[in-house]
Amino acid sequence: MITPDRNAVLAALEAILDPRSQRGLVSAGLVQGLTVGPDRAGFMLEVAAADAQLYAPVREAAERALITVPGVRKAQVVLTAEGEPSVAPGAVRVRRGAQLSQAAQSDTAPPAARAANAPLNPAHVKQIIAVSSAKGGVGKSTVAVNLACAFVQLGYRTGILDADVYGPSIPRMLGSDAEPATNSDKKLIPIEAHGLKAMSIGFIVDEGAPMIWRGPMASSAVNQLINDVTWGTAQTPLDLLIIDMPPGTGDIQLTLAQRVALAGAVIVSTPQEIALIDVRRGVAMFEKTATPILGVIENMAYFADPTTGAPIPIFGRGGAKATAEAIGAPFLGEAPIDMALRQACDDGAPLVAVQPDHPASQRFIAMAALIAQSLKGDDARPAPSISFD
Numbered sequence: 121m122i123t124p125d126r127n128a129v130l131a132a133l134e135a136i137l138d139p140r141s142q143r144g145l146v147s148a149g150l151v152q153g154l155t156v157g158p159d160r161a162g163f164m165l166e167v168a169a170a171d172a173q174l175y176a177p178v179r180e181a182a183e184r185a186l187i188t189v190p191g192v193r194k195a196q197v198v199l200t201a202e203g204e205p206s207v208a209p210g211a212v213r214v215r216r217g218a219q220l221s222q223a224a225q226s227d228t229a230p231p232a233a234r235a236a237n238a239p240l241n242p243a244h245v246k247q248i249i250a251v252s253s254a255k256g257g258v259g260k261s262t263v264a265v266n267l268a269c270a271f272v273q274l275g276y277r278t279g280i281l282d283a284d285v286y287g288p289s290i291p292r293m294l295g296s297d298a299e300p301a302t303n304s305d306k307k308l309i310p311i312e313a314h315g316l317k318a319m320s321i322g323f324i325v326d327e328g329a330p331m332i333w334r335g336p337m338a339s340s341a342v343n344q345l346i347n348d349v350t351w352g353t354a355q356t357p358l359d360l361l362i363i364d365m366p367p368g369t370g371d372i373q374l375t376l377a378q379r380v381a382l383a384g385a386v387i388v389s390t391p392q393e394i395a396l397i398d399v400r401r402g403v404a405m406f407e408k409t410a411t412p413i414l415g416v417i418e419n420m421a422y423f424a425d426p427t428t429g430a431p432i433p434i435f436g437r438g439g440a441k442a443t444a445e446a447i448g449a450p451f452l453g454e455a456p457i458d459m460a461l462r463q464a465c466d467d468g469a470p471l472v473a474v475q476p477d478h479p480a481s482q483r484f485i486a487m488a489a490l491i492a493q494s495l496k497g498d499d500a501r502p503a504p505s506i507s508f509d
């Protein structure tokens with residue numbers, strides 16, 4: 121592998137004219153977040169939303185120019201449009217061939233996508249569940265992936281969407297860095313791993329690429345990752361799409377809660393009080409959009425003593441259950457602190473998929489069964505509306 125010369129990369133980009141200022145791309149300040157690594161180079165071409173179409177050929181030219189630089193085998197130019205979400209044609213262009221199509225406000229946009237607050241539910245997906253927590257690092261992604269695998273064990277056609285465009289973790293947890301292909305409609309074909317259909321910005325933008333989306337751009341990227349993907353077909357619809365939410369209650373979470381007709385949300389918490397304060401905050405966000413809380417999961421609930429098996433409540437225990445009761449939501453169960461669970465995710469082979477009989481896996485399967493029960497007969501909920509006060 122050869123690392124290309126940064127100056128050569130800059131020179132190649134400077135040779136391309138910015139159609140607005142008639143200056144080279146570098147002098148025009150359009151080369152943002154340049155990354156030059158072994159065999160590759162890439163950057164963000166950040167333009168005003170109204171200019172996205174104008175710059176689509178510039179992005180292509182920039183990619184072609186990068187490929188000519190010695191040492192560059194993979195060129196990646198991400199065209200990002202500042203402004204309202206879903207307004208820029210070709211807003212996210214990424215590894216090799218994949219281009220997330222962008223529809224809203226273009227003449228070819230389907231009418232539903234033009235309305236600013238149109239629901240974002242993809243075709244042929246029966247129900248969508250968000251796995252959420254207001255606090256980071258409580259094990260949302262671990263829970264989301266293992267729950268998704270648990271639904272596969274229960275016979276559901278299941279997909280997982282990584283809504284964390286800043287720190288995607290699903291590709292690593294599923295052990296896949298495949299690049300999604302596109303079909304004739306320019307829709308992305310999800311990656312298949314461990315019986316799941318999966319989509320993540322991490323499959324598209326190289327790991328280590330700068331994720332410097334502004335709020336609206338990030339929401340726009342997530343919208344495309346949900347909608348411009350062939351999750352299912354009319355004959356074989358996806359039964360369930362699990363969304364691994366990013367931490368917090370920011371733009372992306374609000375957009376999703378507001379515009380996706382979620383069948384419900386599963387809240388993940390650790391037992392500590394500090395995490396529980398966040399749970400209440402997270403729940404309040406879903407309440408605003410009238411999204412049902414399907415239940416609360418206490419993750420890292422205890423550590424089983426290696427010799428006796430007795431539970432050691434490292435972070436305390438039972439707090440999530442009490443919170444679930446306080447907010448009137450079902451308590452779905454506990455997931456222990458378990459090295460096998462962590463190791464399996466780090467190895468890219470979720471425990472529930474590879475060892476479904478493991479006691480920790482059994483807990484996830486039991487929790488999935490509880491969720492499935494509360495979902496029965498609820499696949500036609502309309503998209504909620506949101507009001508801010």
Ligand SMILES: Nc1ncnc2c1ncn2[C@@H]1O[C@H](COP(=O)(O)OP(=O)(O)OP(=O)(O)O)[C@@H](O)[C@H]1O
Pocket residue numbers: 253255256257258259260261262263284287289366367419420455456457458459461462463465466
């Ligand atoms: N029950 C568990 N037992 C052991 N390790 C766990 C458990 N749950 C999560 N972890 C580990 O804790 C770390 C954080 O988990 P994870 O990435 O799933 O959290 P997250 O809430 O998705 O984080 P973020 O907020 O950054 O998205 C990971 O290293 C994961 O392997």
Ligand SMILES: [Mg+2]
Pocket residue numbers: 260261262284289364365366
């Ligand atoms: Mg996560």
